[in-house]
Amino acid sequence: MIELDRVSKIFQSGSGSVTALHDVNLSVAEGEFIALIGPSGCGKSTLIRLVGDLEQPNVGSLRVRGKTPRQARLDHDYGIVFQSPVLYEWRSIRENIELPLEIMGQPGSTRQARANELLRLVGLSDFADAYPHQLSGGMQQRAAIARALSFAPSILLMDEPFGALDEITRERMQLELLTIRDGGTQRTTVIFVTHSIPEAVFLADRVAVMSPRPGRVVRQIMIDLPRPRSFETRADPRFFALITKVRERLREG
Numbered sequence: 146m147i148e149l150d151r152v153s154k155i156f157q158s159g160s161g162s163v164t165a166l167h168d169v170n171l172s173v174a175e176g177e178f179i180a181l182i183g184p185s186g187c188g189k190s191t192l193i194r195l196v197g198d199l200e201q202p203n204v205g206s207l208r209v210r211g212k213t214p215r216q217a218r219l220d221h222d223y224g225i226v227f228q229s230p231v232l233y234e235w236r237s238i239r240e241n242i243e244l245p246l247e248i249m250g251q252p253g254s255t256r257q258a259r260a261n262e263l264l265r266l267v268g269l270s271d272f273a274d275a276y277p278h279q280l281s282g283g284m285q286q287r288a289a290i291a292r293a294l295s296f297a298p299s300i301l302l303m304d305e306p307f308g309a310l311d312e313i314t315r316e317r318m319q320l321e322l323l324t325i326r327d328g329g330t331q332r333t334t335v336i337f338v339t340h341s342i343p344e345a346v347f348l349a350d351r352v353a354v355m356s357p358r359p360g361r362v363v364r365q366i367m368i369d370l371p372r373p374r375s376f377e378t379r380a381d382p383r384f385f386a387l388i389t390k391v392r393e394r395l396r397e398g
Contacts, residue, residue: 146300146334147173147196152205153359154191165191167359169205175299176332180345180352182391188360189338193304196336197225210299221249223300224293228308230285232277232292239264239273242292249296263291266325283314290325294333301326303337307344316376319347323374342395346387347374354394364394 154166166188173179181189194200195207198214209217217223224245232241242263243256251259264270267287277285286306293301306322307315326333339345345352346368354364368387370378378384 146175146177146210147171147336148206148208149192149195150206152192152195152202152207154188154195154200155203164359166195166202167361169361171353171362173334173336176334178326178332178335178337178348178350180337180339180349181355182339182342182345182352182395183355183360184357184395185340186358187355188358189355190304192355192360193225193302193336193338196300197223197302217300221245221296222298223302224296224298226286226289226293226301226303226306228305230277230282230289232285232288234277237274237276238269238280238288241277241288242295244292245296259295260291263295267291267321281314283310283318286310286318287321290322294325298333300334300336303335305338305340308340315344316379319344320374320376323348323372327373342388342391343379346370346384346391347378352391354391364397366391366394 149169149171152166152169153164156163156165169192181192183189191200195202196209196214198218207214210222212220236244239260242260246256246259264273267290269284269287272280272284280288307318310318326335337348349368352366352368353362355361356363366387370381370383370387
């Protein structure tokens with residue numbers, strides 16, 4: 146589904162150049178949930194932006210479903226969710242969710258039916274006509290996820306989407322994300338950036354550990370916790386063992 150082959154990204158500034166990523170190799174299979182974790186500044190967000198065609202690599206090749214990231218973006222192959230929900234304040238929650246379909250020229254009846262489906266899925270049916278400022282941070286993020294899923298992308302790119310939430314809301318949102326992601330007929334492929342080891346282990350099929358800058362994928366840990374996952378998963382001894390394993394791999398650099 147996604148293939149990075151010896152990818153490097155260098156940023157130029159007035160004080161010189163900064164190598165954010167160096168010689169990154171990473172493959173993501175169809176339907177896989179992969180979490181990227183590593184120290185601050187290691188290039189996790191840059192990697193997401195390269196896949197999403199928001200930045201271009203200086204070296205190496207990157208293919209998304211066998212295409213360039215630009216073509217994948219034009220083909221609406223992915224949705225993107227950032228740490229901030231980035232909802233339009235002058236549009237209702239329903240109108241925010243419908244926006245991608247509106248841009249794609251979908252008829253009103255199609256947009257409304259899809260928005261209703263997603264509003265039910267993320268538990269916001271009672272807030273369809275509310276505006277973003279009337280919702281909590283967690284509710285806004287649910288709306289942002291619904292908007293990213295509105296056109297049924299095959300890939301979801303998520304850059305620390307729960308980083309600004311309190312711990313209780315964050316844990317609930319993690320579970321809701323898995324419910325949303327697994328609720329369709331086909332599992333969405335997800336690349337998820339996080340600083341939280343427990344979050345990475347709870348959500349992912351595989352955790353990719355990145356080195357300090359310049360970032361490289363230096364370790365990969367398979368997460369063999371059964372699905373569907375639940376609050377009880379966090380009490381599983383295997384869950385704690387995997388957290389310890391990822392933490393050790395991070396220390397190894």
